[in-house]
Amino acid sequence: GNSVTQMEGPVTLSEEAFLTINCTYTATGYPSLFWYVQYPGEGLQLLLKATKADDKGSNKGFEATYRKETTSFHLEKGSVQVSDSAVYFCALSGEWGAQKLVFGQGTRLTINP
């Protein structure tokens, strides 16, 4: 079945550091790929998405490129801020008609000033 594997956390960085959170997937067909972010005490919200191979999703300085050849969708940001501290989830949607999402286990990111 479909699955998502994320880089183990927690991740701690200093402000303005470069961020990469790895995400790889296993899926049949042509899944869409997502990154969701969960701030403390809140529900998940969509950060970015990509719907086909070589698409790049971007939002709030974060980027991720859908790489079919390596089955990856790594999240990157060039210069993180304290306000980026949150839990990040990679997810895929591969089943037509139901939009069921399969999530990775989440990566907790802490940015120190």
Added chain:
Amino acid sequence: NAGVTQTPKFQVLKTGQSMTLQCAQDMNHNSMYWYRQDPGMGLRLIYYSASEGTTDKGEVPNGYNVSRLNKREFSLRLESAAPSQTSVYFCASSGVRGGYDSEQFFGPGTRLTVL
């Protein structure tokens, strides 16, 4: 627009008690979902409703029942709570039926503890 709302925010139950978690959305979405979030395991789908009048099991349905009361509301019921059901429960909704890339909108969650 309130988006997706959930009640209650917190709940403590004793083993064997029952309760219903309520969820409502005001975005006129067709599809609604219930997830549970456990440490180190991401979110796992309990049940979903692709459209009003239909419900289907997700990855972890045992011990739960759902009702799609109308297009806006989707409730999750625990008939006889067990400590293994201690978790944070999220409701979500999405608007496009039949597509791959519809964004899901999440509620703020219900933190449930079963003693």
